[in-house]
Amino acid sequence: MTSNLLASQVTFAQESYLRPVPFTQVNIDDVFWKPRIDKNRLHTLPHSYHLLQTTGRLAAFRLDWEPGKGGEPHIFWDSDVAKWLEAASYSLANVPDTELEAQVDEAIALITSAQQPDGYLNPHFTIVEPEMRWKNLRDNHELYGAGHMIEAAVAHFQTTGKRTLLDAMCRYADHIAATFGTGPGQLRGYDGHQEIELALVKLYEVTGEKRYLQVAAYFVNERGRSPHYFDEEAVRRGDNPRDFQHQTYEYNQSHVPVREQKEVVGHAVRAMYLYSAMIDLARETGDGTLLEACHTLWDHLCRTRMYVTGGIGTSRHNEGFTADYDLPNETAYAETCAAIGLVMWSQRMLRLDCDSRYADVMEHALYNGVISGVSQDGTLFFYENPLASTGQHHRQPWYDVSCCPTNIVRLLPSLGQYIYATNKETLAVHLYIQSEARVYVGEQELTLRQQTNYPWEGAIALRLQMNAPTAFRLKLRIPGWSRQSTIKVNGEDIDLNACLEQGYATIGRVWNDGDEIQLDFAMPVERVYAHPAISFDVGRVALQRGPLIYCLESADNPGALENMFLPMDAEIEASYDPQFLGGAVIIQGKALRYEEDDWAGQLYRTTPPHPVSHTMRAIPYYLWDNREPGELRVWLKSC
Amino acid sequence: MTSNLLASQVTFAQESYLRPVPFTQVNIDDVFWKPRIDKNRLHTLPHSYHLLQTTGRLAAFRLDWEPGKGGEPHIFWDSDVAKWLEAASYSLANVPDTELEAQVDEAIALITSAQQPDGYLNPHFTIVEPEMRWKNLRDNHELYGAGHMIEAAVAHFQTTGKRTLLDAMCRYADHIAATFGTGPGQLRGYDGHQEIELALVKLYEVTGEKRYLQVAAYFVNERGRSPHYFDEEAVRRGDNPRDFQHQTYEYNQSHVPVREQKEVVGHAVRAMYLYSAMIDLARETGDGTLLEACHTLWDHLCRTRMYVTGGIGTSRHNEGFTADYDLPNETAYAETCAAIGLVMWSQRMLRLDCDSRYADVMEHALYNGVISGVSQDGTLFFYENPLASTGQHHRQPWYDVSCCPTNIVRLLPSLGQYIYATNKETLAVHLYIQSEARVYVGEQELTLRQQTNYPWEGAIALRLQMNAPTAFRLKLRIPGWSRQSTIKVNGEDIDLNACLEQGYATIGRVWNDGDEIQLDFAMPVERVYAHPAISFDVGRVALQRGPLIYCLESADNPGALENMFLPMDAEIEASYDPQFLGGAVIIQGKALRYEEDDWAGQLYRTTPPHPVSHTMRAIPYYLWDNREPGELRVWLKSC
The missing domain is CATH 2.60.40.1180 (Golgi alpha-mannosidase II)
Structure with a gap:
């Protein structure tokens, strides 16, 4: 813990809303999270830094890329660097580390050296496609990268007291404030991938500068208005707006103004970051219409479009939502970032309204769909978190679009902020x-x-x-x-x-x-049933104990998991196994499976298959895919 | 019926094997098939002819295509024309039709006009890529097209007595016999898509010319030998054999010599056409090793890789087989042509061995997975025949690769040959x-x-x-x-x-x-269960009555079909409904579904869902998708 008080604590001491106690005031020393936070610091942070270096993400800020040279800076590489910086800043607050601090200072020096005289800062649109600056907000993620760099700057300042990055990001934010808005000569645009809005609220909280809150409000209020900015900018580029890859502006929640949005739609991470900013603005500006919109969206999400793991976003196609109750298990997208976004939104809802329904979702996502995103050793990551697998889905060390690893990395060292x-x-x-x-x-x-x-x-x-x-x-x-x-x-x-x-x-x-x-x-094992409109789960049961959803893996259950039934009245026992992947409570019970030996070469027959007893062993969902590859099932057949 | 006796009846009167009674000797006048055969003649044949004309398939034989001109003849367009010709010939034998006969004669005149002096006949490789003739047997389907044209010629001769096409195809077959073989200067190749082999056996049967049988035997015996011909011809073309799209020669059953093949693998239609030729040759040459291989392959198919509808071939990727018991329902490929191929193979197995296991499969495929391929009005066709659908899968009037419609068209008028x-x-x-x-x-x-x-x-x-x-x-x-x-x-x-x-x-x-x-x-409704290794069907039941597999459609069963359970002890009744799609026996019974009204906005809960009674209505599988779009399920949840 450091002695840096949050500026927000000083500036907003009068507010009646609940403020999270900053993680810098909270020392976690539990059996569950402390080892994860330590692994994150000792393995995941260095692992991420190594990959930022070897993939060219850091070097991009040197601005020395030239056409024909390999390693062209990608449009949103800056966001990965920013999230690592944010994570490193949090970690330094938890445990001082001179080597890490030097890496951070060096990275910040490099980043700020790439800032243009007018404050602009994105390597791709500075050196690869400078003519495209702010020309395609719909697809190009410039404001998304800016938002993450602002979050990093706020974190760095709050945890180290150093203003280097914060001052640079204030200049960038000022440039953004000058560029976008309803005034003459300004672009009436907003970001295709939301993130800048909640970042500007943070910048406002830490600096007390109202103009940053106003720009955030502008972005949120402008979103989805007609005529549609993304259409207009496409026409200006000479593109046909109808050629938009995702066809519908539901994809980025700009299909209608935000206050008219009644259903969670489109890309799940974008949705969570938008809703987080909406509730931030509701809190900071007292805008009840935004709060009401958030309530409606929250209910819709929780009543129709959330996996039992707290994962959200069904489809790989739009990395997001599809239709009510469309929650397939094996093809569940349930991006790690989306679950983290849900934690962020939940925490912000709690600030306005200390209702346990928000904390329940926050806890549920944290203990299931979020931490499933990282391996026990902290160096492998899921982008997608399915609820069933035939054994082909495994964590990877990094991704071309590597938002999820760096999102996990920044969440864990700041976990303390969610407790009190x-x-x-x-x-x-x-x-x-x-x-x-x-x-x-x-x-x-x-x-x-x-x-x-x-x-x-x-x-x-x-x-x-x-x-x-x-x-x-x-x-x-x-x-x-x-x-x-x-x-x-x-x-x-x-x-x-x-x-x-x-x-x-x-x-x-x-x-x-x-x-x-x-x-x-009391923490008995509970059988959980899904709404019958979730066709994928009808006749199935999930197991939960406390906040943890359980799953079956082949490693513990020989034979096809689909040939296993948990009788309605089967006794189930839970016991702590200190040897199991760092210690965990394991669930065992008597299940049934159909005999395969008495089929005599028949593939189909009119005699019912013969059930035999079988010991089922379930482990917490977040621990899956930490042993040999095999099948996974969260929803078990019941009978 | 015509008075043309099959040459085979004369030539092979001494054989002890069972010979199918030719359809020309059989007059079908039943309630089930007669209306289908009539619709096929009155609607499907003209529909197909129209599409052969409008798509350019017939015009391709004019050989007047030029680069830059649209409608480039596709490499296997000839096979669609051939199958229509075969079908039309059968139909003319059933019901004389001067207009159809004129179309046939005109088409044959056009086709034979395109034959090259050396006997070769494929529009694409005559005018579009003449330099590629016989250069890529693996992919180019030349021998496949030749085989279908030979089958058409045999059919045309048998049913009309006219030798025009037969003589032309004998010249083509002679050219093929001269081109391929183990002699000096011959290509030691064989076809990538089997078909020529069984066609040459038919040509042998109708002409009595042993050389055609010998070429068929050569193709079957050469298949899969090392060094691999498809590798060698790829190298000769300057291609890397490793670039083969399907990666493995299991795709076209040339991974090992046919007598060493123990499992049905690869493209399902190719497999069926190959196995049909293998058993033809076993019969005609007395080769017990081919018979033994067929027995092994038959058992493997029926024990592990056949859908309960008689559909075969799981995957869209290879249009074929995957792994034992891998029989997913919604993504079932189960190509109509493959089911027809299974009927062809079954009939040939029966000729050597009058065992009802072959006739059972033949009947089962015919009444389910084959005729599901065509709509009740005879103008819409399935390529794939899944066993479950969310409502997006519908028959189409035609396909770019339109093998299935023309395969149905030729099957129905010749159905009589399968009965006796x-x-x-x-x-x-x-x-x-x-x-x-x-x-x-x-x-x-x-x-x-x-x-x-x-x-x-x-x-x-x-x-x-x-x-x-x-x-x-x-x-x-x-x-x-x-x-x-x-x-x-x-x-x-x-x-x-x-x-x-x-x-x-x-x-x-x-x-x-x-x-x-x-x-x-006795024809009670039977509950059918799948081997428990078919994970997709565990805990489910299919309904069968007589040879017919039944299914549920949304049109008869409101609500999600996945939210429906058929209790083990539920009474089920069958009754004939003369009004239903031309008359059919419908199955009704008391099923259960989970109440959706008592969930009070919850998505998950620990109270089991409440089952309510519900009348289930099932229709024969082959009739599905003849009414409004909706869900389909063959395998119902059971409890």
Whole structure:
């Protein structure tokens, strides 16, 4: 932890919304996340840096590429560098590292050296296609790259106090603010891949400069208006707008103005980044119409278009949404970045509305569809996270479009920001992760120690430390998956029904130094059923324990997984196996499979197949594909 | 019916194998096939002719195409013309038609005018790429086109007595015989798409010229030898053999010599045409090694790689076989031509071995995977015949590669040849189709009248007419699907167990004019189960009644078909609906579906979904996609 306070804490101390406690104030030391954060720092960060170097992504900022020379800088290579910088900055805040800090400083020096006199900064459109600058916002990702570099600059400043990148990005943001807008001579455009909007809100929060918030609002408000900017710029380029590869502007959520959007559509990552910016603006500007749009979109997503793993986005074709209940398992796209985007959106929804439905989704995505994206050793990554596989789908060290690895890399070291939130009279606990947090409730500084073996066990102990007794409301999330919960304060039972507010046990009192709270969530294995309109899952069951969705892999279950049935009444047992991939709770039960030996060469027959008993072994979904290749199934046949 | 006797009947009267009674001797007048044969004649034949004209397939034989002119003759356009000619010839034998006969004569005049002085005949390699003649047997289909034209010539001669095309094709066959072989200066090649082999056997049968049989045998024996001819010719062309699009010579069954082939692999139509030629040669040459190879391949196909509809070939990629038990439903390729090829192979297996397992497969493919290939009105065709669909798969009027429509067109008017077979002491009934056949058993001519309402009812009456009492064995196939069969001769019960030989009730006696045989096969609806290694069908059931596989369509079953379960003990009833698409037996029963109304916006929950009763309605598979678009399912969930 460093001593840098977030500017936002100072600037916005008066707001009544809950502010996340920054990860720099939270020290995670649990059994589940700490090893992942360490691996991320020790393996994934260096691995990513190595690939930024060897693929030419860093060198692109030298601007010495020439036609005919290999390694032409790609249009959004800058975003990978930016996300690594953001991740490295977070990591430096957690654990000082002079070598990493030198790499960061060197990279920033290189990046800022590539900035043009007017503030513009994108290697591809500086040296490869300079004539195309801002000419194809629909496809070219310039504002997307700018957004990620701004996020990196904010992170770098917040965690190191250094302004080098921040100042450069303010110049870039000023250039963007001058270029885009409704004024004379300005382009009335917006980005094809949203990201700049939420980044500008962050820049506003850290600098206090309102103009950045205004540009973010301009981008969000302008989106989807008629006549359509992407049509107009296509005509200006001499292109036929109808030739747009994805045919529909639902692809990038610009088919109608954002406040008229009622359904989550198109590219899932773009959607999540847009909705995150919408709720940011709702919070910062008090715009209730944006909040209402977010509520509608949230409900639509959660009611019709989300995988049971928290993965979102069905189709490889548009990397996104298709139709209600269209959630095939084997071809599920469920991009790692989209699940991370859902975590980002959920956290922002929680800031306005401390409702556990947001925290439930955030937790669910984190423990399932997000961390499935990285291997146990931290050097292999999924882009797609299917829920079934015949054994051909495996994590890769890197991708040509490598958004997912760098998104994981930046998420893990900043995980602390998702656990706690405060305002002047409230301390909320959203996630149960063993940690120690230094928080301010109003003016009062206090320390919250959380001890737990979550997600393997449902018992959590909280202990408060403070200089003086303080009155505030402690809000403790009761997970949506929990059906039997108890809370004790200093050993005394609390009546949960009496204090439940939007899924949070809310205990308002004068708290004293040394107060202890015990939470206990029963964690039986649950059978989960899908809405019957999800045709792929009809007659099937998924297994869940606590926040974790389970899966079957061939490594534990010989024979075809599709020839396995879990009877409705089969007993299922959970037990912790300390040897299993760093330790995990494994589920076992008696399943059935059809005998293959009594078919006597027949391929079809009129006698029903003969079921035989079989021990099924399920592991947490996030752990799949860490052993020998084989089949995967989340949804098991039931009978 | 015409009076043309098959030359084969004369030439091979001594053989002990069963000979199919030619369709020209069989008059079909049943409720099921007659309307299809009529539609084929009245709609499909003219439809095909129209498309041969409008697509340029016929005009290609004018040889007046020039570079830059549209409508470049495709390498195997000739095969579509040939199959239409074959079909038209069959149809003329059934029903004289002066207009059709004129079209045929005109087409033959045009075709023969395109024949080169050396006998060669393929428009593409005569005018578009003459330098490529016989240079790429692997890909270019020249021998395939030649084979179909030879089949057309044989059909035209057999049904009209005219030798125009037959003589031309003998010249072509002589050119082929001179070009290919093991002699000095000959090419040791063989065709990439098998067809020529079985055609040359037919040409041998009709002309009695042994050299055609020898060339057929050469092609079959040479196939798959090392060094590989397709490699050698590729090198001669300057191509890298490794660049072969399909990578493996399993694709065209030339990976090893045919007698070493133990598994059905590769392109399914090529496989069927090859196996048909292999068994032809086994019969005509007495080569037991070819028969043994066919037995092995037959068992492999039927035990591991055939759809329950009789469709074969899983993958669009190779239009063929993949792995054992890999029989997905929605992506099933199951090409119409492949099912027709299976009928061809089955019939040839039956000639050597009157075993009902061959007739069962032949019947099953005919009533399901073959006739599903054409719409009820005879003008729309399936290339692929999947067993499940979300509603996007529909028959088309024609295809760029239009092998399937013309294969259907030639099958239907010659259907009579599959029903009966004879040798000097046997008359076998393979199929139950109402018809009258004039047959020779040895020297004795007799008429067999078959009356039945098959496949809707299992009762069949046979009546013999002859000039004098005759001793022979009557072999009556007991269908594999029948579990309760009775036979009466002149009203007296026959003990089936005592007379069953390889699935045929075999009744040897002196038969008299007016003898009557009654067959009765109980036809309850049967539940069919798939081998558990077919993962796609585990926990599912198909419905069969008599030879017909049934399916569910949205048109009869509102709601998602995947949300429907047929309980193991649900009663199922069959009833004839004379109004339904020309009359058909429909199956109804009580199924279950999960209630969608009680989910209150939840997408997943831990309470099992609530099943409600629902009337299921199934129709014969071959009738699907004749009404409004919608879902299709052959394999229903069972519980």
